[in-house]
Amino acid sequence: KGIPAAVLWMAFCIALWGCAAQNTSRETENVPEFVLTYAENQAEDYPTTQGAYKFAELVKERTDGRVEIIVNAQGTLGDERTVIEQMQFGGIDFARVSLSPLSEFVPELNVLQLPYLYTGADHMWKVLEGEIGDRFLNSFDYSGLVALSWYDAGARNFYNSSHSIERLEDMKGMVIRVQESELMSDSIRALGAVPKQMAYGEVYSGLQIGEIDGAENNWPSYESARHFEVARYYTIDEHTRVPELQLAARSTWEKLPEDYRDVIRECAEESARYERRLWREREVLSEKKIRDAGGIITQLTPEEKERFQAAVMPMYQKYCSDYTDVIERIVEAGKT
Numbered sequence: 001k002g003i004p005a006a007v008l009w010m011a012f013c014i015a016l017w018g019c020a021a022q023n024t025s026r027e028t029e030n031v032p033e034f035v036l037t038y039a040e041n042q043a044e045d046y047p048t049t050q051g052a053y054k055f056a057e058l059v060k061e062r063t064d065g066r067v068e069i070i071v072n073a074q075g076t077l078g079d080e081r082t083v084i085e086q087m088q089f090g091g092i093d094f095a096r097v098s099l100s101p102l103s104e105f106v107p108e109l110n111v112l113q114l115p116y117l118y119t120g121a122d123h124m125w126k127v128l129e130g131e132i133g134d135r136f137l138n139s140f141d142y143s144g145l146v147a148l149s150w151y152d153a154g155a156r157n158f159y160n161s162s163h164s165i166e167r168l169e170d171m172k173g174m175v176i177r178v179q180e181s182e183l184m185s186d187s188i189r190a191l192g193a194v195p196k197q198m199a200y201g202e203v204y205s206g207l208q209i210g211e212i213d214g215a216e217n218n219w220p221s222y223e224s225a226r227h228f229e230v231a232r233y234y235t236i237d238e239h240t241r242v243p244e245l246q247l248a249a250r251s252t253w254e255k256l257p258e259d260y261r262d263v264i265r266e267c268a269e270e271s272a273r274y275e276r277r278l279w280r281e282r283e284v285l286s287e288k289k290i291r292d293a294g295g296i297i298t299q300l301t302p303e304e305k306e307r308f309q310a311a312v313m314p315m316y317q318k319y320c321s322d323y324t325d326v327i328e329r330i331v332e333a334g335k336t
């Protein structure tokens with residue numbers, strides 16, 4: 001007799017409904033509405049890059065795949081300065097950058113990277129996570145950029161290819177690479193050396209061919225970028241702590257619906273906590289790796305450190321005279 005027509009019709013409808021349901025779920029859950037770029041200038045295994053991947057992963061998960069962020073590490077989208085410029089017209093959607101080059105675009109950020117400002121990591125985090133940090137995070141409106149969260153980059157120290165720096169006089173005449181920042185160039189001059197601004201990706205060859213005598217950076221960068229191979233003398237002087245920011249291009253930000261923005265902010269903060277944990281681990285590992293590789297490490301005596309500090313003090317007035325009250329509050333925060 002065969003199957004009744006009504007049963008066949010029902011089976012057909014169920015199959016059709018199944019396909020439709022599958023299609024809908026594919027459209028809403030898996031096909032991204034926004035595919036956005038993220039620039040990062042460090043190596044794949046570096047804490048900030050790992051933080052970026054975490055950020056992208058969380059955003060994808062929490063928007064059910066509707067916002068996809070493609071992380072481009074190792075400076076493939078350009079050096080930090082170029083990345084910031086591209087973000088200002090929406091050519092790149094997200095990035096993690098150091099405050100040094102960013103301060104050239106948002107000058108008030110110099111306050112947070114003044115030499116010898118913080119007594120240590122805890123002091124810096126107290127400031128960044130408190131009211132002062134929030135105020136700076138929300139002061140970018142005019143720049144074409146939106147600040148999302150703070151990343152850690154430790155303290156920076158000097159290194160070079162010719163001798164240990166033990167006294168201020170040892171800095172004299174040395175050509176030292178600095179980030180693309182006037183404040184940093186001036187600080188180097190104040191210490192008696194000659195600054196040369198250069199992108200991070202060019203420092204290794206600069207040291208190798210003798211275009212520069214030295215540079216300055218934190219332990220993980222010194223190790224990860226292998227600068228220690230061509231500049232073995234590393235002096236722990238902690239002349240500055242330069243925090244970093246995850247940023248969004250304002251034009252991209254404005255295209256995103258409110259609920260996606262909230263998710264993105266939340267994921268940026270979560271990824272920052274993740275990065276800070278990785279950072280602490282990497283600092284220890286990098287220092288150990290350098291010491292094991294035969295790096296020549298010295299530490300400034302407290303008396304010498306005071307001389308370095310005194311030499312760069314004019315930077316406070318020159319770059320941040322409008323912010324003396326904020327600076328006083330930051331210094332105060334380091335005492336309690």
Ligand code: GCU
Pocket residue numbers: 041048080097098153179199200216217221244
């Ligand atoms: C650190 C920072 C980088 C920066 C670099 C530099 O490594 O994480 O973002 O480019 O310093 O010295 O330029």
